[in-house]
Amino acid sequence: MSRSTFAKHMLKAVWPILLCVLGLSGGCRREEIAPGIGEPERLTLGAFSVMREVLHDGLIPEFIRQRTETGKKPVHFEESYLASGALSRAIQGGFDADVALFSLDPDVEPLVKAGLVASNWNAGPTNGHVVRTLVVIGHRPDNPKRIGDWVDLTNPGVSVVYADPKTSGGARWNLMAVAADGYWPNGVLASATPMNPAGAEKLLADIQRNVSVMDPSGRQSLATFLRDSGDAIVTYENDLVQCERLTGRPMPYVIPNRTVWIEIPAVEVIATTQVNGRSELAREFLAFLGSESAKPIWARFGFRPVSGTGDAEGLPPVPQGVVRIADMGGWKLARENIFGPDGLWSKSFLERAAKPAENAPAENEK
Amino acid sequence: MSSTSADRPVPLGGLLLRWSCLSYLGVVVLFPLTAVVIRALSAGPVRLWKEIVNPFAWHAIRLSLTTALVMVAISVVTGTATAWVLARYEFPGKGFVNALVDLPFAVPTIVTGLMLVALFGPSSTLGVVLSGFGLPVIYEQSGIVLALLFVCYPFVVRSVQPVLENLDPAEEEAAATMGAGRWLIFRKVTLPALVPSIVSGAGLSFSRALGEFGSVVIVAGNRPLSTKTAPLYVYGEVEGFNVDGAMAVSLVLLTCSLISLVAASKLAERQG
Numbered sequence: 001m002s003r004s005t006f007a008k009h010m011l012k013a014v015w016p017i018l019l020c021v022l023g024l025s026g027g028c029r030r031e032e033i034a035p036g037i038g039e040p041e042r043l044t045l046g047a048f049s050v051m052r053e054v055l056h057d058g059l060i061p062e063f064i065r066q067r068t069e070t071g072k073k074p075v076h077f078e079e080s081y082l083a084s085g086a087l088s089r090a091i092q093g094g095f096d097a098d099v100a101l102f103s104l105d106p107d108v109e110p111l112v113k114a115g116l117v118a119s120n121w122n123a124g125p126t127n128g129h130v131v132r133t134l135v136v137i138g139h140r141p142d143n144p145k146r147i148g149d150w151v152d153l154t155n156p157g158v159s160v161v162y163a164d165p166k167t168s169g170g171a172r173w174n175l176m177a178v179a180a181d182g183y184w185p186n187g188v189l190a191s192a193t194p195m196n197p198a199g200a201e202k203l204l205a206d207i208q209r210n211v212s213v214m215d216p217s218g219r220q221s222l223a224t225f226l227r228d229s230g231d232a233i234v235t236y237e238n239d240l241v242q243c244e245r246l247t248g249r250p251m252p253y254v255i256p257n258r259t260v261w262i263e264i265p266a267v268e269v270i271a272t273t274q275v276n277g278r279s280e281l282a283r284e285f286l287a288f289l290g291s292e293s294a295k296p297i298w299a300r301f302g303f304r305p306v307s308g309t310g311d312a313e314g315l316p317p318v319p320q321g322v323v324r325i326a327d328m329g330g331w332k333l334a335r336e337n338i339f340g341p342d343g344l345w346s347k348s349f350l351e352r353a354a355k356p357a358e359n360a361p362a363e364n365e366k
Numbered sequence: 367m368s369s370t371s372a373d374r375p376v377p378l379g380g381l382l383l384r385w386s387c388l389s390y391l392g393v394v395v396l397f398p399l400t401a402v403v404i405r406a407l408s409a410g411p412v413r414l415w416k417e418i419v420n421p422f423a424w425h426a427i428r429l430s431l432t433t434a435l436v437m438v439a440i441s442v443v444t445g446t447a448t449a450w451v452l453a454r455y456e457f458p459g460k461g462f463v464n465a466l467v468d469l470p471f472a473v474p475t476i477v478t479g480l481m482l483v484a485l486f487g488p489s490s491t492l493g494v495v496l497s498g499f500g501l502p503v504i505y506e507q508s509g510i511v512l513a514l515l516f517v518c519y520p521f522v523v524r525s526v527q528p529v530l531e532n533l534d535p536a537e538e539e540a541a542a543t544m545g546a547g548r549w550l551i552f553r554k555v556t557l558p559a560l561v562p563s564i565v566s567g568a569g570l571s572f573s574r575a576l577g578e579f580g581s582v583v584i585v586a587g588n589r590p591l592s593t594k595t596a597p598l599y600v601y602g603e604v605e606g607f608n609v610d611g612a613m614a615v616s617l618v619l620l621t622c623s624l625i626s627l628v629a630a631s632k633l634a635e636r637q638g
Contacts, residue, residue, distance in 0.1 A: 159488070164588055166602035212488075212505045214588040216601065227480075228489030229505070349591055350421060 040076040043281055044272070046097035048084035053242060054301035055079065055101075062297060063288050075281065084169065091116060091269060098273045098282045101130070101266045104169060106331050108265050116271040126306040129263040130289040131298050134310075134322065135177035138225065138233040138240050138253040145231045149256045150181045153232055154206035161213045161230035163221040165339055170218040172339055173262055173325075174234045178204055179338050180323050181258040195328070197337070197344060204338075205348035236262060237315070241302025258321040260328075263306065402620065406613035417614035425591050426599035427618055433507060433595065434575035437514040438568050445522025446564055452523070453530035470519045478516055479584025482509070505587030510595060513581040518574050522567035529563040530556075562634035569630025573623040 047055055060077050068074060082090060084103035091097055092114055102108055108128070111117040122128035139147045145158050153160050163171035182200030184193055212230055215221040222243055225233040237253065244251040266286055273279040288294055295305050299312035310318045328334040338344050406414065417423060452464055470478070486503045487493045496503055503509045533556065541551045579597045586593040594602075596615050603612035 164602060166590075167605040208589075211589060212587055214590075214594075216583065216588070216598075216605075227483060227487065229483070229487060346422075352591075 040074040041278070041281055042076050042078065042276075043278060043285060044078045044080070044096055044098045045101075045285075046080045046082065046087050046091065046095060046099070047101040048087060048103045049081045050103065050238070050242070051101055052079075052081045053245075054298065054303065058297040058301060059289065059294060062293070063285060066288070066293070096272045096276075097269050098276065098278045099266065099285055100269055101264060103262075103264065104173070104331065105263070105265050105325075108267055111267070111269070116269055117267045118270050121267050122265070126290060127263070128265045128267065129306045130266040130286070131303040132261045132263045132306055132310065133236045133238040133303055134255055134261065134318070135174050135234065135259045136237045136240065136253045136255050138235060138251055140231060141250050141252055143252065143254075147232050148254055150178055150203060150207065150258070153210060153234075154203070155210075158210050158232060159212045159230045160207060160210045160232050160234065161215070161221055161225050162211065162234040163218045164214040164216055165345065167216040168218050168221075170236065171214075171221075172335065173260065174236075175204065175345065176325065176328065176334060176338065177256070177259040178207060178234070179334075179344065180260050180328060181256065183328070184258065184321075184323075200338070201344040201348045204344060205352060208348065209352075236302075237304075238302030241315075245301070255316055255319055257319045258323070259319070261310070261322055261324050263324070264303075399620065402613065402616055405609075406617040409610040409613065413610055414614045414617070417608075417611040418618060420611065422590050422594075423596075423599060423611060423615050426594050426596040427615060429507065429510075429594070430576055430596035430619070431622065433510045433514060434572050436511050437518060437575050438572050440511075440515060441518060441522050441571055442564055442568050445519070445567060446526050446560065448523045449526035449530055453527055467523050468520050470516050475517060475578065475580030476584060479513060479581035482513055482516070482581070482585050486512070504585050505593065507586075507593055509585040509587075510582055510593065513585045514575045514578060517578055517581055518571035521571040521574065522564060525563045525567035525570070526560055529560055533559055565630050566634045569626050572626045576619050576623055 045055070045060075056079060060079070064075055064077075080087075080095070080097065084107050087095075087097075087100060088102060088107040088110060091100060091111060100111075105122070105128075108117060108121065112119050112121065137147055137150075137153065139145065145155070146152065147158070152158065162174055165171040165175055179200040182203035183195040183197070185196070185199060213221070213224050215224055218235060218239060221233065222235060222239060224230065226243070226247065226249070237255070240251040240253050243249075266289055268279065268282045268286060270279070273282045290306065296313055298305070299314055302315070304310040304312045304315065304318070310322070325331055325334055329337065336343065339346075409417075418427070448467070452460070452467075473481075483504050484490060485492060486496065486509070488497065488502070488504065493502070493504060501508070503512060537555050538551050541555050546554070577597055578595075579601070582595055583598055583601075586595060586598065588594050588598050596619055600612045600615050600619075603609070603615070
């Protein structure tokens, strides 16, 4: 009996809340329907998580400012930030993004296959990329362990952290940069010389020997480094620049002479824009992302332009030996060669496990 | 005791309670576990075996089992001692200490990991001293044991303590009047009465330790073939789309847990 009075009380308490919610949602819908002169155009933007700050705080406000300056209608952005792979799956599953930015090309492929993105998305002069960043080595202030290139990470007493390539896509491209240095030793022109898998396997194994922590994601790896674990971290340049912005702690780094470009694709999701009539706006935004006026904003957040040498204001110069994933046979082959079941990565582990006594520092005499 | 209740007609309420509790167990525990087992077995025995003997998986499984066993061995001693102190002695702040015992259950395991790194990590004073002696803890296998010790701490204490508190003092007193020393009394009189509860606490902590993820992922360093435990391996395989590998190792963990729990309860039954 006391229970039923309790239920009545609950209902009394909940009823006004229910009304409120209904009223609010109704209000929302009305606003959307009502046509007006100042009614903004809308653009739904999906991007991988790392893009949140540079888009939300830098590029989108600038894009809106430029439009209002030229007297065009204001734009209202709906932004959604997910892990790159999750974003790709969400769009396949019906998420109605008009424009999407992924951390790597392979996440676009299933969208092309499903007919959601035009098959010529990468046909332009920048291959569909709007911006790029480099794999670099972060070190402690004043560089006490004198880290200048990949080979310095193999020195005894140097403790290295990077994310686990099993769980982190970013970590795979980090180690791709290590492999690139092993494939083509210093000074050799990448495109002109065949790759040397044995060299890559040795460098991967020698650095792995000094690794103390392998976190599941790039972000966690950076957090570990911030907790003062490790002398060096292998990660993206923009991550370190971003980290310095957010924490205020200096995050010095070196760009190894041989490293890889991480190129960021941005696409129009035609399946959405054609239905909503937003194709023109989507293309305008994509063009803006690659424009001259966007460059300084990208650079402030640690990203480099796709065109030219890749040098950007406020960032260190790009060394000579930077290669593209395309030089390593493209995403699929590069990934298979290194992280496949018979790839160099697994092999370097198993060979070491087979002869564990070889951990001795005698290795480093060479 | 079960025969007396079976003789009487079962009241409807009791039947309903029994039925609903068992179906609840089925929905909440049995269904998900069965799904894992079915999914794992669907890969076929050859594939499963291959995934388990894969050197990376096999190392992870062995590491999880050994770290859990080491933890249990330590916990059994320290847990019984703690329960003894709490049950037999009066001291100021005992109520507070008693509450403290359960705290490891309340702390999110990832916080446990962060706390241990702050305390024993390479940048802490303690960590520097330990590394100086050649005994680094964090990012080594001993760090895993440390995390497990914290996370599983309450199990043995909480299963032994009530038994100790309710133990009839008459036997111990009798032994004492016959001239037995305290250590002999503990070994011959008290300990045998405690064994079932110690075993059940050990079984619970072992099972819990096999699946521990949150704290271990922070303190272990997660290096394959070195400090990557089975749950971390499973996570990696799921992320790498090798669901068969993940399921195979999960199946091994599940089987080990089940064996340890059943064995513990059988052993406790026989001793009790």
